[in-house]
Amino acid sequence: MENKTPIIRMDGLGKAFTGSQGTVRALEDISLEIMPGEIFGIIGLSGAGKSTLVRCMNYLEVPTEGEVYYDGKPLSEMQDAELRKVRQSMGMIFQQFNLLAQRTVLGNICFPMEIAGTPREEAKARARELLKLVGLEDRENAYPAQLSGGQKQRVAIARAIATNPKVLLCDEATSALDPNTTKAILQLLKEINQSMGITVVIITHEMAVIEAVCDRVAIIDKSHIAEIGEVSRVFAEPKSKIGRQLILGDAAEKVEFGTGRLFRIIFDGLASSEPVISNVVLACKVPVNIMYAATRDIKGKAAGQMIIELPDHEPDIERVLQYLDRAKVPYEEVGKNEL
Numbered sequence: 260m261e262n263k264t265p266i267i268r269m270d271g272l273g274k275a276f277t278g279s280q281g282t283v284r285a286l287e288d289i290s291l292e293i294m295p296g297e298i299f300g301i302i303g304l305s306g307a308g309k310s311t312l313v314r315c316m317n318y319l320e321v322p323t324e325g326e327v328y329y330d331g332k333p334l335s336e337m338q339d340a341e342l343r344k345v346r347q348s349m350g351m352i353f354q355q356f357n358l359l360a361q362r363t364v365l366g367n368i369c370f371p372m373e374i375a376g377t378p379r380e381e382a383k384a385r386a387r388e389l390l391k392l393v394g395l396e397d398r399e400n401a402y403p404a405q406l407s408g409g410q411k412q413r414v415a416i417a418r419a420i421a422t423n424p425k426v427l428l429c430d431e432a433t434s435a436l437d438p439n440t441t442k443a444i445l446q447l448l449k450e451i452n453q454s455m456g457i458t459v460v461i462i463t464h465e466m467a468v469i470e471a472v473c474d475r476v477a478i479i480d481k482s483h484i485a486e487i488g489e490v491s492r493v494f495a496e497p498k499s500k501i502g503r504q505l506i507l508g509d510a511a512e513k514v515e516f517g518t519g520r521l522f523r524i525i526f527d528g529l530a531s532s533e534p535v536i537s538n539v540v541l542a543c544k545v546p547v548n549i550m551y552a553a554t555r556d557i558k559g560k561a562a563g564q565m566i567i568e569l570p571d572h573e574p575d576i577e578r579v580l581q582y583l584d585r586a587k588v589p590y591e592e593v594g595k596n597e598l
């Protein structure tokens with residue numbers, strides 16, 4: 260693997276808030292690395308500490324313990340001017356969009372460029388380019404109140420990337436949107452990640468958001484990291500209790516492996532193994548135990564086979580097999596002595 264410096268690294272990070280009600284430890288012992296160009300998800304229940312975590316990334320909140328590194332440099336050692344530059348290189352979008360109501364769409368997108376001292380005409384030209392990128396070229400004179408939620412978030416995205424940031428921090432950016440609009444916004448974030456190489460950090464409480472676009476995920480539970488890893492791995496085999504809860508919902512309680520039925524799934528180079536296994540878990544709400552896997556990745560498609568164990572519960576098995584039929588992934592049941 261390429262030896263790259265993480266764009267964001269947190270090392271033993273903690274954040275405590277002290278007020279009249281006493282001290283709230285919002286984050287404890289958080290260590291993680293976000294690599295340039297990846298889409299990194301942070302998921303957790305309400306109050307877990309997600310927003311505080313993302314605000315520590317650009318020092319909107321100053322941690323009370325540990326260190327944050329941006330491109331290898333500790334933020335705690337930076338002077339104000341350098342910290343401002345780091346902040347400028349991290350765009351941010353929010354659940355409530357935070358657009359300026361008195362400004363048009365074009366005016367909103369020009370705003371950060373005005374602050375950065377970009378000449379007016381240059382800023383307008385760039386804003387128009389960005390409007391094209393987010394699919395709103397015909398709405399430059401509209402005011403935020405005249406836009407739908409999805410359109411507002413598109414404007415917020417264009418504004419956040421106007422000054423060419425290296426990182427885009429998204430705090431519950433799709434939580435106020437319906438499922439179809441959510442899908443479209445996530446697709447746009449993926450396109451921006453791929454075409455511009457911007458690292459994207461997504462904070463959410465919805466596993467479907469993580470599944471749709473993230474490469475890796477950190478699960479935050481009660482101020483700590485419960486689990487961190489490749490989305491495909493975490494989905495297929497959540498190790499933490501909270502991970503099982505978030506991914507499997509009520510089905511998490513039913514997990515009992517060792518007594519289940521075994522199926523050989525054959526990957527013939529037509530499908531990719533990761534979405535197949537994570538969809539089995541997420542769409543079918545059935546936990547999967549991967550007993551054996553010998554698959555090779557060929558241009559994103561898997562070839563080889565995998566043996567999975569499913570809980571011995573007929574309706575669950577039925578759902579998984581129907582899913583595999585629909586996905587045109589061949590399978591067969593195997594006996595325990597065939598392992």
Ligand SMILES: Nc1ncnc2c1ncn2[C@@H]1O[C@H](COP(=O)(O)OP(=O)(O)OP(=O)(O)O)[C@@H](O)[C@H]1O
Nearest residue numbers: 276278283285303304305306307308309310311312
């Ligand atoms: N400025 C603050 N002062 C005092 N306590 C705070 C402050 N900001 C956050 N907290 C507390 O820190 C904990 C974590 O909050 P945070 O907003 O980071 O969680 P979250 O996972 O983003 O939750 P949600 O999705 O509900 O926003 C909570 O107990 C919260 O009340």
